[in-house]
Every structure is written in structure tokens, then in C-alpha cells.
Amino acid sequence: MRIGLFTDTYTPDINGVVTSVVTLQNALEALGHEVYIVTNQPSLLNTSYENNVLRLPGVELKFLYGYIMSSPIHIQALRVIKEMELDVIHVHSEFGIGMFARSAAKQLHIPLVSTYHTTYEDYTHYVNLLGLKSVDSLSKIAVAKISRVFTKQSQIVIAPSEKTKKMLLGYEIKKEISVIPTGLDLQRFQKRDGEALDRIRNKHNIIDSVTTFVYIGRLAKEKSIDVVINSIASLIKQEPNVKLLIVGGGPSDDELKAQAKRLGIEENVDFVGPVASDEVVNYYHVSDAFISASLTETQGLTYIEALACGICVFARPDRPLDGIIVDQETGYLFESEEEFTTKAVKFIRESNEERQLMHSNALAKASTFGSEKFALDVLEVYTKAIDIYFGRYSVVAIDELENGQWKLVVNSKESQETFMLDDFIMERREIKVGDEMSRVELSEMEDDQQVYEAYQLALKRIGLRDYTSFEMSDYLRAKFDLSENQINVVIDLLKKRRFINDERYFRDKVDYHREQLRGNQRIIDDLTKRGFDRIEIEEALSKEPYEDYLERGSLRAQNYYNTIRDGSRQQRYDRVSQHLIRQGYEYSIVREILDTIKDDYDLESEKSSLEEVIRKAWMRYSRRSESKREVKNKVVRYVLGKGYDYDLVKEVIEEYEHED
Template identity: 40%
Template sequence: MRIGIFTDTYDPDINGVVRSINSLKQALVNNDHEVFIITNHPHIYKIEFKDRVLRLPGIRLNSLYGYVASSPIQKRAYEYVRRLSLDIIHVNTDFGIGYFGRYCGRKLNIPVVFTYHTEFESYTNYINPLKIKLVDTIGKFIVSKASKKLCKTCDAVIAPSKKTRNMLKKYGVTRRIFVVPTGLEIDTFYRHSIDYARNQDLRKSLGVRNEELLILYIGRVAPEKSIEILVDGFKKINQSVLPSKLLIVGDGPSYQSLRNSIDASLLDSVLFAGKIAMSEVPRYYSASDVFVSPSVTETQGLTFIEALACGLPLFAREDSALKDVVIENETGFYFKNSDDLARKLEYYASLSDVEKSKIFSKIFEKSREYDLDHFYTSIMDVYQLVK
């Protein structure tokens, strides 16, 4: 098949949607499909087509993570897309390029599949800094109506988790929804395929001693991720019982304010790596000992799956999107608040090597459920149904 993936965010952006798209592209290419990425770049007029990536004009939004916004009306780009002779259009975002993909599908009579990646109702704080309840209610109402309309204009909808499917049904979406968790090229993340010496070099460069537990967060640094719970929980760890450091990897609107909020006593033990290249992400997982994220706004929790693939025990707050990934006392532990997080981390550290080995076995077993072969089979089932 010739498949066009339409997205408002792509390399060099680093986020969950881009990681998911790269996994989708790799799975399709591995099985001899022709894949074209239709995205944008920060040029007012220029269209660029290189290495099967078609980049359309857009404007960089420095106030919104530096993302690029594009018009859904793309007359010149339409001719490029028409000449691609696509069999499937797979839309992955909800903005200008996503609307353009739907338009191309309708005009060219090409089936359109839409993956709903983002739980937008958890982001209404960006338009409601004063936390006014009425504004929040109106924001969530608009999200539900817009989501329903976006799904209506497609032939099939993919949800990365049951949580997302249930949310879309609550919005009144009537299109058939397929639950397809994003897959990973597992061997890229597998701890034993990554150079041990490089891992040790990374720990040393960060000032982490061998006997210290390195607690990792990777993701966007933003209010909806609730990273302050993680920092507060780390502060409550008894360092004489559990010598440890916290490493925060990623960038976002709260990055500077979070750094500024760290107590002076923690400046040497709460480490910030900032934004890193995607190629370096597996190394940071593998150099760490556990993965923690307090976020309850995930549609799937791709970073949890990446951490699993690297053999890391997971620590999370209860969220229906994670219930198939984080299994208590098997692949990780749930915590309710910062006090509970500190207790759970200390409990995990106190386990015997035999008990930890059992957890590692479960983690390895679970991670195999998210390999690219499983992902590809599920995606093709959807494509074949809409063809």
C-alpha cells in the first residue's frame, strides 16, 4: 500500500505523537509498504519534498513549545498529494495538517483513518490560568464537540487505549473505534542491546554513584504532568535508607519554573537534562533504575512502554490508560501521593535480588506485547477494513 501519514508535528520535534508516528512508519516500511509523511515547517511559502517527507508552509509558535501551525487550505500541496496516488490517509493530529488530510481524503476518495493521540480536556488550563470553573466547563464542552466532529469526518478511529476509546464514546463518537496501542522497536530500547560502559559514563557525568538509585522522569515538563508530586516525593525519601538521585529529562512550559522551585538542599540531587535527541532516549532509560511519572492525562503512556522495554520498574498514579501496563507488584507500583511514592520507592529498594529478578521477568514479558509486529498486525486490520 501507499500510505500518507498527515501530522502537524514531526522530526525534529520530540514528543509522544512523533514517537508514535515513527513507530508506525517503521512497522509499515518493515513490511514493504510505501510511506509518505505530510507535515509542515516554519516557512511562509516554501514547500519541500525530500526523502518521502512533504513539508508544507507554516508559522512557528514560540509560545506553544515552538510547534508549527499551518493552514488547512493548501492548494499547491493538494497537487503533490494527488500525484502520490495514496491508498490510505492516516491522520495523526487535529489541527491544520490534520484537516488538510481529511480534505484530501474527501476530494480524492481515499479512506481516512484517524488516531486520537491527545486528551485535550486535560489541557484546558492553558486557556484558563485563573482556574475559573465556568471557563473550564466551557473548554471541556468545546473539546468534546470538536472531537466528535473530527472523528465523524474519518472512516475509522484508532484509540491508543481503552481509556481513550471510552472518552470518545462519552463525547458521542459513533464511528467504529479500534484500540491499538502504539508499538515499539523493542530491541532499540532493550537494556542489554545498549552499551553498558556508555550507561556508566552517563551516570558518572551526571554525578550518580553506583550505589545510588537513579529515578527517571522523561516527558514534557508541563502543569498537566504533575511533576511537583514527583519532586515532593523524592524530597521525602530517607537518603540514609535509600541513597538516590532524581533525573528529569525533557522540556516544556514549566521547565524553568520547576528548576527555580527546587530547594537549595536538593540542587545536587535533582538533575535536569533538558531536551535530548531521540537517539539518546534509550541510553537515559538504560542508565536509570526506575521510571516515575505522576501524570494522569495520558492516552496511552508511551514513555511507560519505553521504560518497560528498557527493563525499568514503573511507578505511576492510578489511571485507566495504564492498567494494562503498570501491574502492581509485577511491572511496577501505584502511588496515591508524594508520601506514598517515597514509601513505594523505599519498599522496592528493600526487595531481595530474587524478588527484583521476578519483577524484571514480568517486565520483559509485558514489554513483548508492544513490539512492532503486534502493532503492524493491528494497524493493517484497520486499513483493510476501510479499503
């Protein structure tokens, strides 16, 4: 399937939406689907398209976490998206790119799926600066109306939690709402980088006797970090060996630092600031527990990330956390500073066995949020959305043609389509008149047909000569409009049936080059062109005994030397040297090879060759110059440049002048 993920925020940004989009992208690609990202960048003029990521012009709003707003109209980008031939658009934003996604889906007739990541009603304080109840009430009514408008065009809406679904139903959204929690790349959170952890411990003075809590996320009013700081201050009164790491940035940064100072705990609270996404996991691993007091999460990815690292989670009760943060099993729930202090003291004083049990519980709970399951659940939604958009197709006719193909005719509620299929596809899918098929099934059938045609052509090419998997992949890319997954299917099939065997090809090619008396560099150059790794080639060639390699080079040198009929001895050796280098022998061994040449080219033969060279040169220079001395000087310089010995040149020149 060809999938477009449209989002206002993408790497290198660090937030929950980016985590969700990137996790989904990687998981879908791992399942063999083609994923395209459409996002924006802080530039009013530039549009870039690289590695399946289309970045559109936008304006950075620094007062809103650096959020980038872009126009919903991009005529040039729409042409690029049309060329992507998307099966479905999945939009992760409501404004900017989100509006453009809805426009693109409508104009290009592509099914649309929306994920509702943000509870906007929890952010109305940004427009209600005076805190008026009437403004807050009107803002929430506006959020509900806008949400209905944004989801109206979608075939299906994805909510990351039951809490979000309930909220959307309260907005009177009539679309089907599917609850799919965002998954995680669990392996990423289970890996520990010892050097990075030591570096963080040293920087923040984290020692074994200190219990470390960590908060990771935006520093903003709706995240209730002030509650976290107050709770830690309460705990320090009973357990002074406590440290809080606050990782992230946002508009409340200065206000929170002032709060920590006012409470007299600035030595216990480290404001780390924003960190790179690949560094975030290390802050979980250096900590004993994760803490957050936010009640505005649609799912709470950071809570699940903490569990995936095996650490305890302290949180306030909230619907998205139901069944995830289980009190005294995977963490502790608190509703007041006093309750937090009581439970945190209990946690600090737990035995190693109790800590290990909570560690195991955390990992077990996180394991239910794997990225593959996340992708499979979303794919089910895509398939359903495509069926809702296009309707089901009914097979109305199947006709057998003379060329071994079949004509398949299907009807939908809006159109009739015809497909040309080979016997192999018809037998494999067991298609009959009256069968119903989805748009996805039809696309898969077309993909199967393309793969089958590519496989048949590949067999014909292999009948002419052997191919490596790399060469055949390149050939298929040039001949067919196939995805990388389809090409891999063809290659795997050819390998399975032993029409392609890279190991055998490698051995045969090395043996062939050695039989042709070629050097290792020539072998390396040839095999790298055919897709083999240079390091692996060098490692394989290094296993040949040096004496055998020298003997091969000597035989090549001797054979070539024997074909040279004239020239000076130096000239002959230079020609052999150049020949060996062209054949792939290294400079380091050429001199050694030259020493092995059996040279039967005696002085008389060299003198005879010199006489002929001087005769021709004298005639050539005589036609250009009047002075005999000038002709002689030019001839001498010429033959010396050919490598002849000076005394021999002098002798032959004197004889030539005497005869003349």
C-alpha cells in the same frame, strides 16, 4: 498498500506522537508497504519533498512547546499528494495538517482513518488562565464538539487505550472506534551502549550506591511533575542516596527548578533538558526506576519504553496503565507521597533476586507491544476503512480473450470496473462470478498482474544476456511503475528459479575479465556498475596471487607492444604504459610490468623509424618557414618530444642535411 501518514509533528521533534508515527512508519515499510509522511516545518515559504516526506510551510508557536501550526490549504501540495496515489490517509493531528488531511481525503476521494492521540480536555488550563470553573466547563464542551467535527469524516477512529475510547464515546462520537495501543521497536530499547552509559553516569555523578529515578517527557503542568519532585523529597528524608533525572523541556522548567531548590533537594535533582531521540534510551538504562505522576496520558508510551528497558515503573493509578503497571510485579502504584515513600524504600532494599524478577516481568509485559503487531492491527483498520468507503465489489462477468488473458468485470455500489488478467492470476486467485472482493483485494490483484507482467518481461531480457539483481531492478523501474516491494518480489522469484544468480555472475565476470587480460581496476569499475559492493569486490580480487596478476599484466603488455611498428623506444613504452592503465592496471604495478617486456626493437629499427619521422616533419615545417635553421630547430624539438635519443637525432639530422 500506499499509505499517507499526516501529522503536525515529526522528526526531529521528540514526543509521543512522533514516536507513534515513526514506529508505525518503520513497521509498515518492513512489511513491504509504501509510506508517505505529510508534515510541516517552521518556514512560511518553503515546501520540501524528499525521501517520501512532504514538509509544508508552518509557523512555530513557541509558547506551546514549539508546536508548528500550518494552514489547512495547500494547493501545490495537493497535486503532489495526488501523484502519491494513496490507498488510505491516516491522520494523527486535529489542527493544521489534520485539517489539510481531511480536505485532501475529501477532494481526492481517499478513505480516512484518524488516531486520537491527545486528551484536549486535560489541557484547557492553557486557555483558562484565571482557573474559573465556568471557563473550564465551557472549554470541555467545546473540546467535545470539536472532536465530533474532526472525526465526522473518518471511516474509523483509532484510540490508543480504552480510556481514550470511553472519553470519545462520552463526546457522542458515532464512528467505529478501534483500540490499538502504539507499538514499540523493542530491539531499540534492549540495546545497551556502554560508552554512552558511562558518559551519562560520569556527567551526573551516578554511582552504584545511588538509586536513580528518571522522568522522561514534557515539563508541563498536566504532567504533574511537581508531584514527582515532592515524592522524591519525601523519600530522601529516609533514603538520602537517591537521584532524580528529569529529561525533557517545557513551560514548567523554571517553576520545577525553583520547587526543587525550595525543598532543598537541588543536589539530588538533575534537570537534563531535551535530548536527541536516539539518546533517550540511554537515560532509561542508567536508571533503576522510571517515575511519572501524570493522569493525562492516552496510552503512556514512556511507561512501556521503561518496561522495554527492563526497569521498574512508579506511577499513579490510571486507566491506560491497567494491566501494564501491575503493583509489585512490573512496578509500584502510589496515590500519595507517603505511599510512594513506603514502596520506594521497599524497592531500594530489595534483593538482587527480587530486582531480577521484576526486570523479567517488565520485559515480558513490554513484549506484547511489538511494532509488527501494531502495524498488522492498523492494517486491518485500513482494510476495513477502505471497504466502508468504497463498499464491497461483486464479480459480475469473466470472459476469456484470444490472447490468453481474461476480462474481469466487477460492480460496487457506485461504479463498475474492468480488469485484464493473465491465466496465472486467475488460477492463483480462483476467481468466480459472484465472488465478493474488497478494494484492497482488487488492488492486490492489480499488483499481482503488474508483477506477473514484469516477471515475463524479465525472462525475455535474461534470454538475451545475464543480469545481476541490481541491473534487473533498474530495468524494471524504467519499464514499469512498480513499488520497491513489487520489484523485490520479481527479483526473489527470478533468484528462486535460478534465472538470476549474483554469486555465479560475479565469478563468471571476474574470470571473463581475467581471460581478457584486464587489470583489477577495470574489473572493479565494471562490477560496481552492476550493483556489487566495492569492498567485497576488492576482497575477492585480493585472493589472486600477486605473481599471477603480474603475469597477466605482462602478457597484456607484451601483446600490445608487439603491435607497435614504429616510434622511439621511450614512445613505445609510454604507449604501453597508457594502455595498461586504460585496461585497469594500477600505477604501482605498471613499471614492474614494463620491465618484463621482451624488446627486439634494435637500434637500426629505431633509427629507421626516426628517419621517417624527420623526413615527414621536415617537409611539414618547410612549407611554413623560410629559414632552413628555423626548420631544423623545429624538427629537432619535435622528434626529441617523441622520446628519441639526442645523439641519434643529431646523427640522423646531419645525414638528412648532407643528402639534401
